[in-house]
Amino acid sequence: MTHDVYERQGFGAALLPQPPFGLLVVDFVNGFVDPDRFGGGNCAEAADRVQELLRQARARRWPVAHSRIVFQDDGADANVFAAKVPRLLGLTERAPASAIIDALTPAAGELVVRKTVPSAFFGTGLAAWLAGRGVRTLLVAGATTSGCVRASVVDAMSWGFRPIVVTDCVGDRSLQAHESSLFDMGQKYATALPRDDFLDALLKA
Amino acid sequence: MTHDVYERQGFGAALLPQPPFGLLVVDFVNGFVDPDRFGGGNCAEAADRVQELLRQARARRWPVAHSRIVFQDDGADANVFAAKVPRLLGLTERAPASAIIDALTPAAGELVVRKTVPSAFFGTGLAAWLAGRGVRTLLVAGATTSGCVRASVVDAMSWGFRPIVVTDCVGDRSLQAHESSLFDMGQKYATALPRDDFLDALLKA
Amino acid sequence: MTHDVYERQGFGAALLPQPPFGLLVVDFVNGFVDPDRFGGGNCAEAADRVQELLRQARARRWPVAHSRIVFQDDGADANVFAAKVPRLLGLTERAPASAIIDALTPAAGELVVRKTVPSAFFGTGLAAWLAGRGVRTLLVAGATTSGCVRASVVDAMSWGFRPIVVTDCVGDRSLQAHESSLFDMGQKYATALPRDDFLDALLKA
Amino acid sequence: MTHDVYERQGFGAALLPQPPFGLLVVDFVNGFVDPDRFGGGNCAEAADRVQELLRQARARRWPVAHSRIVFQDDGADANVFAAKVPRLLGLTERAPASAIIDALTPAAGELVVRKTVPSAFFGTGLAAWLAGRGVRTLLVAGATTSGCVRASVVDAMSWGFRPIVVTDCVGDRSLQAHESSLFDMGQKYATALPRDDFLDALLKA
Numbered sequence: 088m089t090h091d092v093y094e095r096q097g098f099g100a101a102l103l104p105q106p107p108f109g110l111l112v113v114d115f116v117n118g119f120v121d122p123d124r125f126g127g128g129n130c131a132e133a134a135d136r137v138q139e140l141l142r143q144a145r146a147r148r149w150p151v152a153h154s155r156i157v158f159q160d161d162g163a164d165a166n167v168f169a170a171k172v173p174r175l176l177g178l179t180e181r182a183p184a185s186a187i188i189d190a191l192t193p194a195a196g197e198l199v200v201r202k203t204v205p206s207a208f209f210g211t212g213l214a215a216w217l218a219g220r221g222v223r224t225l226l227v228a229g230a231t232t233s234g235c236v237r238a239s240v241v242d243a244m245s246w247g248f249r250p251i252v253v254t255d256c257v258g259d260r261s262l263q264a265h266e267s268s269l270f271d272m273g274q275k276y277a278t279a280l281p282r283d284d285f286l287d288a289l290l291k292a
Numbered sequence: 293m294t295h296d297v298y299e300r301q302g303f304g305a306a307l308l309p310q311p312p313f314g315l316l317v318v319d320f321v322n323g324f325v326d327p328d329r330f331g332g333g334n335c336a337e338a339a340d341r342v343q344e345l346l347r348q349a350r351a352r353r354w355p356v357a358h359s360r361i362v363f364q365d366d367g368a369d370a371n372v373f374a375a376k377v378p379r380l381l382g383l384t385e386r387a388p389a390s391a392i393i394d395a396l397t398p399a400a401g402e403l404v405v406r407k408t409v410p411s412a413f414f415g416t417g418l419a420a421w422l423a424g425r426g427v428r429t430l431l432v433a434g435a436t437t438s439g440c441v442r443a444s445v446v447d448a449m450s451w452g453f454r455p456i457v458v459t460d461c462v463g464d465r466s467l468q469a470h471e472s473s474l475f476d477m478g479q480k481y482a483t484a485l486p487r488d489d490f491l492d493a494l495l496k497a
Numbered sequence: 498m499t500h501d502v503y504e505r506q507g508f509g510a511a512l513l514p515q516p517p518f519g520l521l522v523v524d525f526v527n528g529f530v531d532p533d534r535f536g537g538g539n540c541a542e543a544a545d546r547v548q549e550l551l552r553q554a555r556a557r558r559w560p561v562a563h564s565r566i567v568f569q570d571d572g573a574d575a576n577v578f579a580a581k582v583p584r585l586l587g588l589t590e591r592a593p594a595s596a597i598i599d600a601l602t603p604a605a606g607e608l609v610v611r612k613t614v615p616s617a618f619f620g621t622g623l624a625a626w627l628a629g630r631g632v633r634t635l636l637v638a639g640a641t642t643s644g645c646v647r648a649s650v651v652d653a654m655s656w657g658f659r660p661i662v663v664t665d666c667v668g669d670r671s672l673q674a675h676e677s678s679l680f681d682m683g684q685k686y687a688t689a690l691p692r693d694d695f696l697d698a699l700l701k702a
Numbered sequence: 703m704t705h706d707v708y709e710r711q712g713f714g715a716a717l718l719p720q721p722p723f724g725l726l727v728v729d730f731v732n733g734f735v736d737p738d739r740f741g742g743g744n745c746a747e748a749a750d751r752v753q754e755l756l757r758q759a760r761a762r763r764w765p766v767a768h769s770r771i772v773f774q775d776d777g778a779d780a781n782v783f784a785a786k787v788p789r790l791l792g793l794t795e796r797a798p799a800s801a802i803i804d805a806l807t808p809a810a811g812e813l814v815v816r817k818t819v820p821s822a823f824f825g826t827g828l829a830a831w832l833a834g835r836g837v838r839t840l841l842v843a844g845a846t847t848s849g850c851v852r853a854s855v856v857d858a859m860s861w862g863f864r865p866i867v868v869t870d871c872v873g874d875r876s877l878q879a880h881e882s883s884l885f886d887m888g889q890k891y892a893t894a895l896p897r898d899d900f901l902d903a904l905l906k907a
Contacts, residue, residue: 092332092465097379102372127297161605164622166629167307167449171480174302195571201611203622204450205480210622212574212613218833219576219862233476241443244372245409247834260297267472271438275376275410366810369827371834400776406816408827417779417818417825423628424657424781452629502742502875507789512782537707577717577859581890584712614860615890643886651853654782655819670707677882681848685786685820 098274102249104288109222110144110151111243112137113207113229113236113257115191118184120230124174126260130230133258137228138190140256140282145194150220152198154207154235157185168204175203205238214246224249226285227277228256233264240277250277251285303479307454309493314427315349315356316448317342318412318434318441318462320396323389325435329379331465335435338463342433343395345461345487350399355425357403359412359440362390373409380408410443419451429454431490432482433461438469445482455482458490508684512659514698519632520554520561521653522547523617523639523646523667525601528594530640534584536670540640543668547638548600550666550692555604560630562608564617564645567595578614585613615648624656634659636695637687638666643674650687660687663695713889717864719903724837725759725766726858727752728822728844728851728872730806733799735845739789741875745845748873752843753805755871755897760809765835767813769822769850772800783819790818820853829861839864841900842892843871848879855892865892866900 093099118124120131144151156178158164169175178185193199200211208214217225225248229236236257243250252272259265273279298304323329325336349356361383363369374380383390385406398404405416413419422430430453434441441462448455457477464470478484503509528534530541554561566588568574579585588595603609610621618624627635635658639646646667653660662682669675683689708714733739735746759766771793773779784790793800795816808814815826823829832840840863844851851872858865867887874880888894 096330096332096377096465098377100376100378102375125301127301159609163606163608164626166452166622166625167454168481170307170454171305171449171482172301172303173305196573198573199569204625205446206450209447209450210620210625212576212620214829214833215576215614215620215860215862216574217862218829219838221836221838223834223836234480238446241410241446242414244376245411245414245830247371247830247832249372249375260301264472264476267469268476271469271473275439276373277376364814368811368813369831371827371830401778403778404774409830415825415827415830417781419624419628420655420657420781420819420825421779422657423624424633426631426633428629428631450625452625452627506740506742506787506875508787510786510788512785535711537711576862577864578891580717580864581715581859581892582711582713583715615856616860619857619860644890648856651820651856652824654786655821655824657781659782659785670711674882674886677879678886681879681883685849686783687786 093274102278104251104278105223105249107221108149108224108226109217110140110149110226111207111239112141112153112191113227113239114154114156115229116155116185116187118178120188124184126230128258128260128262129265130258130260133230133256134188134190136282137256140228140253141191143286150217150222152200152213152216153187153193154200154202155185155187156203157201158203164203166203205235206242207235207239208242208246217248222248224251226251226253228253230258232257232259233268237268237272240272244276252277252279253282253285254279255281298479307483309456309483310428310454312426313354313429313431314422315345315354315431316412316444317346317358317396318432318444319359319361320434321360321390321392323383325393329389331435333463333465333467334470335463335465338435338461339393339395341487342461345433345458346396348491355422355427357405357418357421358392358398359405359407360390360392361408362406363408369408371408410440411447412440412444413447413451422453427453429456431456431458433458435463437462437464438473442473442477445477449481456490457482457484458487459484460486503684512688514661514688515633515659517631518559518634518636519627520550520559520636521617521649522551522563522601523637523649524564524566525639526565526595526597528588530598534594536640538668538670538672539675540668540670543640543666544598544600546692547666550638550663551601553696560627560632562610562623562626563597563603564610564612565595565597566613567611568613574613576613615645616652617645617649618652618656627658632658634661636661636663638663640668642667642669643678647678647682650682654686661695662687662689663692664689665691708889717893719866719893720838720864722836723764723839723841724832725755725764725841726822726854727756727768727806728842728854729769729771730844731770731800731802733793735803739799741845743873743875743877744880745873745875748845748871749803749805751897752871755843755868756806758901765832765837767815767828767831768802768808769815769817770800770802771818772816773818779818781818820850821857822850822854823857823861832863837863839866841866841868843868845873847872847874848883852883852887855887859891867892867894868897868900869894870896
């Protein structure tokens with residue numbers, strides 16, 4: 088049995104959350120909740136659940152960051168990611184598909200990074216922004232679980248931040264890919280737990 | 293059906309290989325072929341198959357790089373990855389478990405990077421070394437498929453290199469995680485194909 | 498004598514240019530040619546001389562990239578650089594001071610990166626974009642010589658690209674800082690030579 | 703007058719130190735205090751003065767990191783920096799010239815990063831290590847002021863840490879380059895002040 092191997096080899100140790108906290112919302116733009124573009128599966132449902140998470144983060148004055156995939160209008164920054172998924176090039180600065188969904192519109196003081204690759208940390212100022220604010224533990228929500236969320240979680244960990252993947256605030260077009268990546272992240276990179284379990288634990292702490 | 297979604301949304305486009313080529317062998321150290329440490333599944337078998345790939349790369353004088361996970365003897369560089377998988381801290385400079393397996397011993401002129409996180413690109417000189425040698429397409433072998441290989445493939449793509457995951461030269465302790473990550477990589481980040489298919493195509497090119 | 502030390506210790510070896518070439522124009526925006534903002538010294542004169550360099554780069558179809566300093570309208574991404582130089586926060590997306598000067602308007606297919614720190618490579622997709630296009634040698638022009646140009650040259654070298662600082666196409670508000678940084682770069686990081694010397698050598702090569 | 707321009711344009715604002723503190727000692731290895739290799743000028747004197755700074759950092763249990771330039775024995779990682787300064791390739795793992803000087807031997811728990819470029823942050827785990835320990839302000843000592851210290855200070859700032867260059871704990875083979883870089887750093891990137899001024903301010907805080 089697979090899980091036995093992980094346990095026997097010492098994977099999946101608990102990762103204690105450590106304040107200060109920050110919140111990263113990965114790519115919850117129109118195009119990633121729309122099943123006809125890059126959404127589908129449980130993406131829209133996850134986006135709905137992020138609203139309360141965002142409210143809580145704002146109420147506690149945590150640093151909040153959002154990411155968007157944005158390519159130049161002329162496609163000058165086309166890259167390997169766009170070669171694998173050509174329709175990504177349609178996510179230009181003013182395309183409705185690249186706009187953060189209304190329900191999660193960034194507030195003043197929140198960071199918004201543009202990226203052209205999966206990780207919200209790669210080629211952006213995100214890691215420096217979090218370090219400059221002393222963030223130690225990073226809540227991660229967004230889409231997709233097996234894509235940009237996972238890549239961002241791996242990088243969050245690599246950059247020294249303790250990632251918490253909020254399991255019902257991340258979504259994927261494929262439920263199988265969603266589950267598989269949640270398992271991998273929980274074993275190797277992050278704490279994986281549902282939103283309300285996290286918020287309840289926070290109140291008791 | 294999951295695969296339908298990917299096709300409908302335009303994922304999985306072909307990524308043409310473009311010379312010059314390079315080869316990255318991720319973490320094929322003793323500890324990652326040993327089922328009692330971090331190996332198991334199809335890791336050892338994949339390591340065997342890398343030998344011929346390495347021979348071909350050397351015969352063609354491609355730049356070849358290897359990665360090893362190495363923590364300081366005093367554990368001063370313990371990080372979030374080590375918090376999730378505490379036994380990684382045993383992979384110190386002179387521990388047999390952190391030594392590259394005999395069959396794949398680096399030759400003179402090959403790069404060997406030490407790392408403490410999944411990606412062979414993160415916190416190492418790998419991207420600069422490949423760029424400095426003009427590499428455009430990077431063959432990736434090693435362990436584990438869902439861990440350090442996948443993280444390295446995502447970063448290879450993000451750094452502008454075209455990744456080819458050699459499907460029978462990468463291994464994982466979990467065959468399910470192996471398959472799941474090969475699927476994700478083939479859809480979004482890389483060309484995924486078996487060693488001999490790649491080598492045959494190379495001869496015909 | 499200072500120069501003796503450098504020679505005796507083996508600094509300043511020649512760095513052979515190696516095609517493919519690329520061109521980076523650092524921060525030639527209105528605010529960096531305006532002596533009342535961040536310009537002055539020989540900045541405007543250098544900007545004039547970049548026009549011919551840009552024409553040559555375009556005629557040869559080299560990859561061309563430009564950088565701009567851009568902070569969010571709400572200052573959410575204020576950082577240590579902005580703490581040292583508070584007026585940088587005025588360089589917002591639509592501020593005239595952050596717009597590339599008319600004479601150097603980017604053409605279709607040219608990369609434009611936004612940054613909030615000195616180096617055009619830091620927190621941007623520049624290195625990946627150059628690697629993805631196989632660039633080996635990077636011409637660097639822009640402002641200021643001792644600031645964003647120098648930081649970009651150090652990073653270009655660190656990322657594996659051979660930098661050529663075009664000495665009369667870079668400018669600084671302080672001629673002393675300009676000269677001092679040109680000397681340092683020529684000894685340790687780059688080839689430093691005037692525009693026409695480079696273009697003449699190119700014709701003969 | 704040059705300084706007037708900086709003041710008029712709003713450079714050189716005060717940067718408040720903010721705990722937690724960390725200390726970075728850049729490249730104080732035998733080869734960088736030896737005037738026949740890469741030292742000379744005020745390097746040896748600066749190294750002497752770092753001893754007390756290091757004692758204070760240890761007494762306060764600040765995270766302390768050291769960097770060394772180390773190339774592979776076979777020179778496989780030769781890069782552009784080594785092309786400009788070929789003798790750097792002699793700084794191999796076991797060469798006495800690449801060993802940290804006895805007076806500053808790292809203690810257990812201190813990070814030691816190997817690098818092949820000027821910045822101690824580039825291609826190393828330093829930024830992640832500091833972020834993972836919550837460091838907000840980074841004291842920087844080492845050699846040379848205009849080379850690896852300056853590149854590390856620019857990167858420290860870019861990564862979100864507040865740099866304090868300890869002016870009498872950094873040294874350079876050229877006093878002119880030393881002064882010129884201290885000026886630039888104080889205007890644009892860091893607080894620049896002598897060791898005892900900093901320690902006195904710390905006691906009063």
